Amino acid sequence: DIQMTQSPSTLSASMGDTVTITCRASQGISSWLAWYQQKPGKAPKLLIYKASTLEDGVPSRFSGSGSGTEFTLTISSLQPDDFATYYCQQYHSFHTFGQGTKLEIK
Amino acid sequence: QVQLQESGPGLVKPSETLSLTCAVSGFPISSGYYWGWVRQPPGKGLEWIGGIYHTGDTYNNPTLKSRVTLSVDTSKNQFSLKLRSLTATDTAVYYCVRLRGTGSYSFWGQGTLVTVSS
Numbered sequence: 001d002i003q004m005t006q007s008p009s010t011l012s013a014s015m016g017d018t019v020t021i022t023c024r025a026s027q028g029i030s031s032w033l034a035w036y037q038q039k040p041g042k043a044p045k046l047l048i049y050k051a052s053t054l055e056d057g058v059p060s061r062f063s064g065s066g067s068g069t070e071f072t073l074t075i076s077s078l079q080p081d082d083f084a085t086y087y088c089q090q091y092h093s094f095h096t097f098g099q100g101t102k103l104e105i106k
Numbered sequence: 107q108v109q110l111q112e113s114g115p116g117l118v119k120p121s122e123t124l125s126l127t128c129a130v131s132g133f134p135i136s137s138g139y140y141w142g143w144v145r146q147p148p149g150k151g152l153e154w155i156g157g158i159y160h161t162g163d164t165y166n167n168p169t170l171k172s173r174v175t176l177s178v179d180t181s182k183n184q185f186s187l188k189l190r191s192l193t194a195t196d197t198a199v200y201y202c203v204r205l206r207g208t209g210s211y212s213f214w215g216q217g218t219l220v221t222v223s224s
Contacts, residue, residue: 001168034210036152043201043214044152055212087152091209094167095154 002026002090006098012106017078021101023071023088032092035064035073038100039084047086048073075103108133110202110215117221124189124220128202129182136160136180140205143176143187145198146217153198157205158185165208192222 003026013019023033031051036044046055048064051071061076075082083105088098114126128141135141142157142165156166158176166174175188189196199219203211 032209036211043217044211045214046206046210046212049206049210049212089152089154089210094165095209097152097154099151 002029002093002096004088004090004096004098006086006088006101008101009099010102010104012104013078014106015078015080018074018076019078019103020075021073021086021088021103023066023073023098025069025071025090025092028068029090029092031067032090033064033066033071034089034091035062036087036089037082037084038087044087078103108204108213110204110213112200112202112215112218114200114218114220116219117223118192119224120193120222122192124187124192124196124222126187126200126202126218126220127184128186128215129184130204131183133204134180135178135183135185140165140208141178141185142203142205142211144201144203144211144214146201147195147198148219155187155189155200157203157208194222196220197222 005024033051035048038044052064063074085100085102109131111129140157143155158164173190178185199217201217202215204213206212
């Protein structure tokens with residue numbers, strides 16, 4: 001099994017800040033990584049796939065990078081709508097998710 | 107626009123079988139893509155269950171594989187999940203999804219809460 005570890009588990013930030021969430025894979029997954037945003041009571045929304053490709057309609061303040069075992073999701077100039085929980089997901093070998101990072105307003 | 111809608115019982119007894127259906131609109135399943143299921147226990151993270159192609163090829167989570175059956179009905183433009191031998195740990199919101207390739211999930215249903223309890 002490939003394990004995905006996100007850090008931090010919780011992140012406090014202010015409007016306008018730039019934040020970075022890290023996702024580490026227990027073994028190399030090339031660029032087979034996606035990022036999702038989930039708000040309470042709602043289904044997750046795909047933000048980025050193949051580590052750095054922005055899904056249609058996702059604002060350009062979201063960006064992803066990395067390959068192999070270490071990946072990052074960066075959100076620039078935080079907007080009120082960005083405060084949510086974020087998950088990474090690998091799809092190199094079956095599918096597994098990170099445990100989530102909750103982005104809170106400071 | 108692709109839309110997915112889950113349906114099924116909200117309460118199931120332990121040891122029984124859960125049956126969920128996902129109705130797809132805005133895109134014919136027979137045109138391609140993998141279609142699948144993801145679940146999320148209350149207050150917890152996401153878990154992939156499995157996916158099925160319109161041809162019937164499946165791609166399942168090994169930890170659940172022995173209890174899962176996926177099927178597709180192209181005539182009704184829907185696909186289904188059966189999960190056997192339920193326990194309380196199967197209590198979760200179940201989402202149906204459309205996969206991009208065999209990878210990320212580009213479209214999601216709204217989710218349906220299934221509680222396993224006697």
